[in-house]
Amino acid sequence: MKILKFGGSSVANLENIRKVFAIIQKQIKKEEIAVVFSALGGVTEILLQSAQKAKEGDRSYIDEVKILEDRHFELVRQLIPIQSQSTVLTYVKVRFNELDDLFHGVYLIKECSAKTLDYVASFGERLSAFILAEALKIEELPAVFVDARDLVRTNNRFGNAKVDFFTTNDLIADYFHSHPGLKIITGFIGSTEKGETTTLGRSGSDYTAAIFASALNADSLEIWTDVSGVLTSDPRLVYSAFTIPQLTYNEAMELSHFGAKVIFPATMQPAMRKGIPIYIKNTFDPENPGTLISNESGNGKLIKGISSMSGISLLNIQGAGLIEVVGVSRRVFGSLADAGINVILISQASSEHSICIAIKTTEVIAAKESIEKEFLYEIKNGEMDPVLVVSEMAVVAAVGENMKHNPGASGRMFQALGRNNVNVFAIAQGSSELNISAVVSQADLQKALNALHEAFFLSDNKVLHVFLVGVGLIGKTLIRMIAQQRKKLMQENDLDIQIHGIANSRYMAFDEDGFDLANCPLPQDAKGAKPMDIKKFVAQMEEMNFSNSVFVDCTASQDVADVYEQVLEAKVALVTPNKKANSGSLETYKGLKKLAYKRGVKFLYETNVAAGLPVISTLQDLMLCGDKVLRIEAVLSGSMNFIFSELEKGTPFSEVVKQAKEKGYTEPDPRDDLSGMDVGRKILILGREAEQDLQFEDIQIQSMVPADCVDAQSVEEFMAKLPAHDAEFAHLLAEAKSKGEKLRFMATLENGKAMVGLRSIDSSHPFYTLKGSDNMILFTTERYHDFPMIIRGPGAGADVTAAGVFADVIRLGNFSR
Numbered sequence: 001m002k003i004l005k006f007g008g009s010s011v012a013n014l015e016n017i018r019k020v021f022a023i024i025q026k027q028i029k030k031e032e033i034a035v036v037f038s039a040l041g042g043v044t045e046i047l048l049q050s051a052q053k054a055k056e057g058d059r060s061y062i063d064e065v066k067i068l069e070d071r072h073f074e075l076v077r078q079l080i081p082i083q084s085q086s087t088v089l090t091y092v093k094v095r096f097n098e099l100d101d102l103f104h105g106v107y108l109i110k111e112c113s114a115k116t117l118d119y120v121a122s123f124g125e126r127l128s129a130f131i132l133a134e135a136l137k138i139e140e141l142p143a144v145f146v147d148a149r150d151l152v153r154t155n156n157r158f159g160n161a162k163v164d165f166f167t168t169n170d171l172i173a174d175y176f177h178s179h180p181g182l183k184i185i186t187g188f189i190g191s192t193e194k195g196e197t198t199t200l201g202r203s204g205s206d207y208t209a210a211i212f213a214s215a216l217n218a219d220s221l222e223i224w225t226d227v228s229g230v231l232t233s234d235p236r237l238v239y240s241a242f243t244i245p246q247l248t249y250n251e252a253m254e255l256s257h258f259g260a261k262v263i264f265p266a267t268m269q270p271a272m273r274k275g276i277p278i279y280i281k282n283t284f285d286p287e288n289p290g291t292l293i294s295n296e297s298g299n300g301k302l303i304k305g306i307s308s309m310s311g312i313s314l315l316n317i318q319g320a321g322l323i324e325v326v327g328v329s330r331r332v333f334g335s336l337a338d339a340g341i342n343v344i345l346i347s348q349a350s351s352e353h354s355i356c357i358a359i360k361t362t363e364v365i366a367a368k369e370s371i372e373k374e375f376l377y378e379i380k381n382g383e384m385d386p387v388l389v390v391s392e393m394a395v396v397a398a399v400g401e402n403m404k405h406n407p408g409a410s411g412r413m414f415q416a417l418g419r420n421n422v423n424v425f426a427i428a429q430g431s432s433e434l435n436i437s438a439v440v441s442q443a444d445l446q447k448a449l450n451a452l453h454e455a456f457f458l459s460d461n462k463v464l465h466v467f468l469v470g471v472g473l474i475g476k477t478l479i480r481m482i483a484q485q486r487k488k489l490m491q492e493n494d495l496d497i498q499i500h501g502i503a504n505s506r507y508m509a510f511d512e513d514g515f516d517l518a519n520c521p522l523p524q525d526a527k528g529a530k531p532m533d534i535k536k537f538v539a540q541m542e543e544m545n546f547s548n549s550v551f552v553d554c555t556a557s558q559d560v561a562d563v564y565e566q567v568l569e570a571k572v573a574l575v576t577p578n579k580k581a582n583s584g585s586l587e588t589y590k591g592l593k594k595l596a597y598k599r600g601v602k603f604l605y606e607t608n609v610a611a612g613l614p615v616i617s618t619l620q621d622l623m624l625c626g627d628k629v630l631r632i633e634a635v636l637s638g639s640m641n642f643i644f645s646e647l648e649k650g651t652p653f654s655e656v657v658k659q660a661k662e663k664g665y666t667e668p669d670p671r672d673d674l675s676g677m678d679v680g681r682k683i684l685i686l687g688r689e690a691e692q693d694l695q696f697e698d699i700q701i702q703s704m705v706p707a708d709c710v711d712a713q714s715v716e717e718f719m720a721k722l723p724a725h726d727a728e729f730a731h732l733l734a735e736a737k738s739k740g741e742k743l744r745f746m747a748t749l750e751n752g753k754a755m756v757g758l759r760s761i762d763s764s765h766p767f768y769t770l771k772g773s774d775n776m777i778l779f780t781t782e783r784y785h786d787f788p789m790i791i792r793g794p795g796a797g798a799d800v801t802a803a804g805v806f807a808d809v810i811r812l813g814n815f816s817r
């Protein structure tokens with residue numbers, strides 16, 4: 001025997017009822033079943049509201065009830081052929097006549113007791129079960145309508161009646177024994193010994209189903225609803241939440257306590273006591289296995305679900321006078337109990353200096369008052385502080401029986417929260433080890449849930465949430481690369497990269513779900529685009545509060561570099577090819593590194609020097625292993641190398657500068673390259689990475705920008721002035737050529753002194769053979785002494801740079817697993 005229960009949403013309309021009937025038809029072929037129905041979706045609420053209106057003398061209840069009546073009539077007409085309708089229509093009409101009389105009575109005497117309300121509510125289930133039983137007969141099933149008031153005996157606590165199981169079990173067993181057929185049972189209702197109608201409280205129809213399952217020693221109980229079982233977390237907050245295949249009764253109770261509304265613990269009790277397996281199934285996706293709740297724990301995951309509760313406040317009761325005083329907690333909790341306040345979570349450190357209590361925010365004023373009244377004397381004497389209240393809090397809880405005797409759950413939980421900058425205000429874990437609860441701020445709730453969900457369930461699949469400032473050449477190329485590689489990264493590296501914020505100098509836009517990267521708009525074309533304001537951009541990123549957030553700066557802007565501190569402070573990782581921050585003051589450089597370390601987030605900038613070539617990371621490795629850099633000699637500018645090597649082909653200087661710009665090698669303003677500033681910044685960064693305390697002023701730089709071009713108002717004006725200088729550069733080249741040499745724009749750093757400028761080098765020099773946008777870096781160190789370590793390859797251009805930025809982003813995915 002199996003009991004099936006269908007909730008209000010499953011029988012809300014004809015379309016849904018057809019699905020329910022298909023499920024019943026399928027199941028009845030396999031085994032004996034009985035079915036419990038709720039009222040049609042929304043009917044109970046309308047009945048109770050109408051009673052309230054009648055009581056208040058508001059005659060609009062008449063219209064409401066009429067609508068209900070029509071809805072039931074309509075359903076009968078839809079479900080049952082005309083020649084068989086009369087019995088059902090009569091039943092429905094008689095019920096509504098009774099309701100009319102009842103409401104009229106309530107209207108006249110302006111009184112509606114809990115007893116009357118129960119009677120009113122009972123019409124919902126009686127109507128639905130009767131109509132559906134008759135409709136099932138039309139489907140040629142041996143349906144028998146069962147009014148549960150005849151079988152479920154309760155006390156007279158109207159609204160939430162207690163079941164007399166002794167009598168009820170006998171009545172049910174006898175009835176089933178003596179009545180064949182497919183029983184169609186009204187959920188939610190029962191009756192007292194005197195025959196007064198009662199209701200079973202919240203989720204009463206589930207309870208009815210469990211009562212019948214228990215009385216009949218059913219093999220299983222199926223609760224059919226509109227979701228596919230109990231989910232790992234609230235799907236409105238955690239998009240990746242999924243159905244938990246199996247739960248123990250205890251786990252289900254813990255999860256539902258925290259708002260997994262699918263099942264209400266009290267209703268499971270009768271089935272639980274008998275160890276009857278309960279399946280939570282989806283009427284609208286019947287093939288989905290849903291969730292099985294039984295004595296078995298199922299899979300070996302450390303936890304089963306992550307629950308939460310919002311609208312929480314913390315009360316902190318503290319004071320020196322509380323230490324080692326016996327009876328403090330009795331008085332605290334006694335006063336709360338007297339005020340009828342439910343305590344949700346308690347935490348007291350063994351120093352006994354404070355007791356921390358979580359309660360519903362709606363009860364906070366009463367709670368504070370009652371405790372302060374109790375401790376009036378102690379507060380007056382300064383032995384205790386006034387009760388401290390922190391509101392706008394939420395509780396997150398990891399739930400699962402496998403945590404028992406299985407170290408690591410709390411470690412994983414708090415590491416995930418900490419890494420994502422979620423501050424924990426209080427913690428509680430009972431010795432049952434079934435649940436670890438943490439109080440966090442309401443603003444952090446969604447991030448906390450997602451971080452925990454990922455840590456416990458998706459540790460194989462990490463999501464990085466990117467906020468990209470600078471959708472220019474490099475930024476656009478980066479987006480394209482992520483779009484192309486995303487599927488592979490997900491499948492083979494369990495890494496998902498989503499972009500949630502984009503900006504250029506004029507516009508910014510955000511997308512909660514992540515932009516469609518294959519068709520990513522430019523910031524100005526995106527939905528909801530706003531004028532760019534870097535402070536607002538960072539504020540929005542913080543407000544979106546994603547776990548594993550990454551700020552990627554693909555601008556060359558100082559304004560953007562100025563927000564790095566705020567970004568790292570918010571525990572958001574940072575990846576950038578922009579050299580401005582690291583080549584700013586030494587204090588800024590050191591401060592950012594220190595801050596990233598302190599906040600436990602990564603700050604990666606491989607592309608600050610030589611684009612995607614592994615220069616920074618290599619140098620960092622050398623330093624970590626205790627090497628010492630003696631000398632750096634390098635060609636660090638892709639555009640400058642291109643310019644001076646292309647010059648050799650006889651192309652005029654102004655023309656090769658134009659080409660370098662078109663090829664995307666130059667800085668947004670090519671004067672940054674020609675002036676040696678860009679190379680200066682790079683050698684400065686390398687020096688700093690080599691642990692030398694260098695300032696920008698320590699670098700001697702030779703500029704290649706002709707004097708009359710320095711102050712050009714725009715890049716265009718600058719470019720226009722260049723042809724006038726072609727002859728000077730042709731002359732420089734001819735001079736070098738005459739000696740069999742080549743021109744290379746290079747940087748050296750030795751003995752704390754850095755120099756940047758144009759040199760003429762002979763064929764014995766390693767830089768002689770460099771071509772195009774090549775960079776080359778020679779590290780002479782204590783360990784690479786006789787022959788330097790050499791890194792060489794293209795050091796500018798959209799692809800190699802964006803790929804370097806991309807690699808840094810991917811690296812983040814590996815760090816925080």
Ligand SMILES: NC(=O)C1=CN([C@@H]2O[C@H](COP(=O)(O)OP(=O)(O)OC[C@H]3O[C@@H](n4cnc5c(N)ncnc54)[C@H](O)[C@@H]3O)[C@@H](O)[C@H]2O)C=CC1
Pocket residue numbers: 469470471472473474475503504505506532534554555556557559560577578579607608610611638664665666667668795796797798801
């Ligand atoms: N192009 C290359 O080969 C390499 C470039 N880099 C660096 O990459 C960065 C970007 O270079 P490109 O993409 O070539 O430049 P770009 O000029 O094509 O793009 C820069 C983008 O930043 C935006 N932007 C500028 N100021 C901004 C602000 N205050 N707020 C928001 N957005 C702003 C611009 O609107 C533009 O979309 C630079 O820092 C550059 O030094 C690093 C290595 C190689």
Ligand SMILES: N[C@@H](CC=O)C(=O)O
Pocket residue numbers: 607608610611636637638639640665666667673678795796797
């Ligand atoms: N403009 C630079 C590229 C970025 O660092 C160069 O030419 O090397």
Ligand code: NA
Pocket residue numbers: 606607608609610611612613614615616804
């Ligand atoms: Na690099």
